[in-house]
Amino acid sequence: MKDGLSVGIAGLGTVGAGVLRLLRDNADLIAARAGCRITVVAVAARDRARDRGVSLDGLRWHDDAVALAADAAVDVVVELIGGSDGTAHELVMAALEAGKPVVTANKALIAVRGDEITAREGASVRFEAAVAGGIPVIKALREGLAANRIGGIAGIFNGTCNYILSRMQAERLDFATVLADAQAQGYAEADPSFDIDGIDTAHKLAILAAIAFGRPVAFGSVHVEGIRGISALDIGFAAELGYRIKLLGIARATEAGVETRVHPAMVPLASPLARVDGVHNAVVIDADPVGQVVLQGRGAGAGPTASAVVADLIDLARGRAAPMLGVPHEARVAAPSVPMWAHRGAYFLRLMVVDEPGVIADVTAVLRDYGISLESMLQHGRSPGDAVAVVMVTHETGEAAMTAALARLATLPAVQEPPALIRIEIA
Amino acid sequence: MKDGLSVGIAGLGTVGAGVLRLLRDNADLIAARAGCRITVVAVAARDRARDRGVSLDGLRWHDDAVALAADAAVDVVVELIGGSDGTAHELVMAALEAGKPVVTANKALIAVRGDEITAREGASVRFEAAVAGGIPVIKALREGLAANRIGGIAGIFNGTCNYILSRMQAERLDFATVLADAQAQGYAEADPSFDIDGIDTAHKLAILAAIAFGRPVAFGSVHVEGIRGISALDIGFAAELGYRIKLLGIARATEAGVETRVHPAMVPLASPLARVDGVHNAVVIDADPVGQVVLQGRGAGAGPTASAVVADLIDLARGRAAPMLGVPHEARVAAPSVPMWAHRGAYFLRLMVVDEPGVIADVTAVLRDYGISLESMLQHGRSPGDAVAVVMVTHETGEAAMTAALARLATLPAVQEPPALIRIEIA
Structure with a gap:
């Protein structure tokens, strides 16, 4: 057995x-x-006094995380600070400069600065923890x-969103109610935007897409939508149609290039992603020849x-490396990267329309004008003169046509609210 | 880029x-x-003339597979002959003797001779293909x-069994009918024993258990039952109770040691294994702290x-290694290894009994004598004087008590056929 590996950890939160x-x-099993x-020999964090439920006795302490890179006792730096800029970035670059390998859980850093880092001769940065825990x-x-x-x-990469959508589904609650409860229980941050607006998922997707397709990390090209617009009503319709609504990150090779997109999607119950509930993550990889x-x-x-x-530390100790x-x-x-408007797929469309003669004819005329054909349509109950939900599922359609049709539909006098549009994914 | 890796393949079947x-x-992507x-530079197989749908032009041909090990043009030997003895074993040992790494898909060889191979100083044998394709x-x-x-x-490791059980479930056909059809379609071998009697699953399980628990391969300690005894009737009862019947390989750390067992099991529909159908494989790993x-x-x-x-060849080219x-x-x-009689779990039990007063009292008295308590019991229809199925699900019970009770139950005059027993697994 060779000499040990001495680790310096920057960031002493829960991770x-x-x-x-x-x-x-x-320790024995890992050895x-x-x-x-x-062995951890040094740590860096802001508050030395905080009780973290784990003893820090005998560990070298750095108030300045970047100093870990220069600590001669440290063989490898574990960066758990987070964020694509500031201290995390500085520390990683300083460690690489010092010739030390880095292990990080920082998806933002890899998604935003992955190319800057891989361009460094001999950089050894491992980030298994950055995607899907x-x-x-x-x-x-x-x-x-x-x-x-x-x-x-295609995958579910954000536990907060999946927890919220799962509870909305199971308890037929609206988004705001579940979000507030998730915040109270610690499943969602006080400022939940990173999670629920899809940015965290986009970071992870950009990393996976770069690896999958052997290309630069293209975080800026990811189309990103979050889950704020998902209503209990649409979750109900999804169930009725045999779907679940999930926030997916999807990267797909098409003839025109690589599609990368993050948005809520309806997945059929038979999909391996449909039954992944709560804070779980899952990823479906389609590959040739493995299937x-x-x-x-x-x-x-x-x-x-x-x-x-x-x-990652064990890989490092064993000398296992990959680009x-x-x-x-x-x-x-x-x-x-293929722009979102070039996407083709099936769509779920819900309109709130005044229940009066001729409305459906007007709506379907708009869809016809944009070359959109329907696989199914359903309307629940009747309520003459009031707003009722009309739900449609399209055959495969172009995103550009769909967007244009949606804008036209929103201008129809009988249409009472902005239409709801959710893409359907088979994977 | 370093010099290439030159491969010799022994066995030119479909794999x-x-x-x-x-x-x-x-080729480019792999490079x-x-x-x-x-690059493949040499091959060994029995029949040179057979059309394999792939060109063998320019490849060195060996009639004797073992000669591949001595071929100076070959850096690494890929063994695809199969079997724990004979040519496959000879070839692998010859390659190791010659200091050449081996990549194999041979589960029998690793399960039966894994310890002999790992004991060799410096042996480099990779076998990702041996388990779950x-x-x-x-x-x-x-x-x-x-x-x-x-x-x-816990996992589904044999596609043939899973295909047969899935079709029995979907089409409510009996075992013999589906097996014959699977053989006709090439999903089952002419001699299907290795698959349907659980031996193939046991090979794979023994390998995984050795890795999971850091212990010698203990193929001989695996308790093995196959699927020949599974009836359409019990598949129907399983569905009614909210279960699917799957052939599972299970390895579990208990206080007494490691349980390794292969047998048909009822898994609840909510289990990730319940909906894995057809020739698919799946494995559920319970680990601390990952979950x-x-x-x-x-x-x-x-x-x-x-x-x-x-x-495995790419790992080898990159120099990535693990014990x-x-x-x-x-x-x-x-x-x-914990013997099967020490296992504890819940059981599904089906008896064919003469429908007459007092029979259930006799049956439950036997169960009581062995300390077995029931979670539920069901009997379909009534048919006085004829044989009817009585189905019971037990609370957690010891295998030894269950086996003894079963033997007693079989002697009751009202019990018409050997009782059917299927273990219930939550995982």
Whole structure:
């Protein structure tokens, strides 16, 4: 057994404390699998006095996280501060400058600055924990499925959104009610925007898409919509039609290039993603020749994230390496990103219309004008003179036509609210 | 980019041809991910004339597979012959003797001779393809979840059995009918015993259990039952009770040691394994601290198996290595195997009894004598004087008590056929 690996951890929130605890609790087992002891020797955090439920005795303390990179006792830096700029970025660059490998859970940093980092000669940055927490999806994609041409990836990558949508579905509650309760219970942040507006999912998707398609990280090209607009009404209609509404991150190779998009989607109950509830994550990978591979597990939290961070440390101890994004920086292909308006798919459309003769004829005339054909339409009950919901599911349609038709529909006098549009995904 | 990796393939069945095809079809992508070209330079098979749908031009041909090990042009031997003895075993040992790494899809060899192989100093044998085909479960367990203490593994590892059970379920057909049809369609072998009697599943389970628990491969300790005894009647009762019947391989750490068992089991519909149908494989890993991780995909066939074989070749090209069974040979722990009679769980029990007064009292008296308590009992219809099915689900019970009770029940005059017993698994 070689000498041990000495770790410096920057950021001692729940994940940092979780990594400390895991390295101690499973120390013997980890040493056997890593071929050496992996020991935390230094930490950096803001508040030295805070009780983190784990002893910091004997650890070197740095108030300035960036100083960890220069600490001669530290072989590898674990960055758990978060954010694409500021201290996290500074620390990672300083560690690489000092020739030290980095393990990070920071999806924003990799999504936004992944190319800057991979461009550095010899940079060793591992980030299994950045995507889908405890599910080893980076390893599966980069190594396990390395022989495959990836056709597409679709997944549930944000536990907060999935928790909210699952509860809206199970209890038929509206978005605001569940969000407030999720905040009270600690499942959602006080400022939940990163999660519920889809940005966190987009970060993760951009990373996976770069690995899957061997191209630069293109976070800026990801189409992003969140779940604020999802209503209990549409969740009910989805159930009636045999679907569940999930916030998906989807990356797909098309003839025109790579589609990357984050938006709520209706998935059929038979899809492996439909029954993934609560804070769980799941990812469906379509690859040739392996076919469809599905991975599922807990996407966040101290335990799952620490599991991924320590797996990266074990890889490092064993000398197992892969190019950061699957292929070397210079071997990447500049597969173009396809804009959202070029997407084609089926759509769920709900209109609130005044229940009066001729309205459906007006609506379907608009759809006809844009070349949109319907697979089904349903209207519940009758309420002459009042607003009723009319629900339509289209055949495969172009996003551009759909957007234009929606704008026209919104101008019809009988249409009472902005129409609701949710894309349908088979995967 | 370093010099290429030159591969010799022994065995050119559908998987061998699939590996040849995959290395050609995805050559550029594989080279980028591997850091070098991976090229087949030599093959060994019995029939040179057979059309395998893939060109063998320019490849060195060996009639004797073992000669591949001595071929100076071959860097790495891919063994796709199969079987724990004979040529496959000879070839692998010869390759190791010659200092050449081996990639194999041979579950029998690893399950039966894994310890003999890991005991060899410096042996490099990779076998991702041996378990669950295209699902990178060996890598996930050995590397992705390496920081975790594994509590248990439960999975569907045999596509033939799962296909048969899925069709029995969907079409309410009996075992013999579906087996004959599966054989006609090529989903089952002419001699199906390896698959349907659970041996193939036991091989895979023994390998996973060795990795999960860091102990020697203990194929001989696996309790093995197959699916020949599963009736359409019990599949119907399972559905009625909210279960599916699956052939599972289960390895679980208990206080007394490690349970490894292969048998048909009833899994609740909410289990991630319940809806895995047809030739798919799936595995549920319970680990601390990651929680439950589920992997699903195609378990066999040319494409999925070739995907796993080539992933191992890419790991080899990149120099990524792990101890064959997760921890070095000398670091293994001799966790004892728990015998089947010590198992505890819930049971489904079906009796065919003469429909007459007092029978149920006699049956329940036997169960009471063995300390077995019932969660539910159901009897369909009435048919005085004829045999009717009585179905019981027990609370948690010891296997030893259950076996003894079953023997007693079989002697009751009113009991018309050998009782059917199926274990219930929550995982």
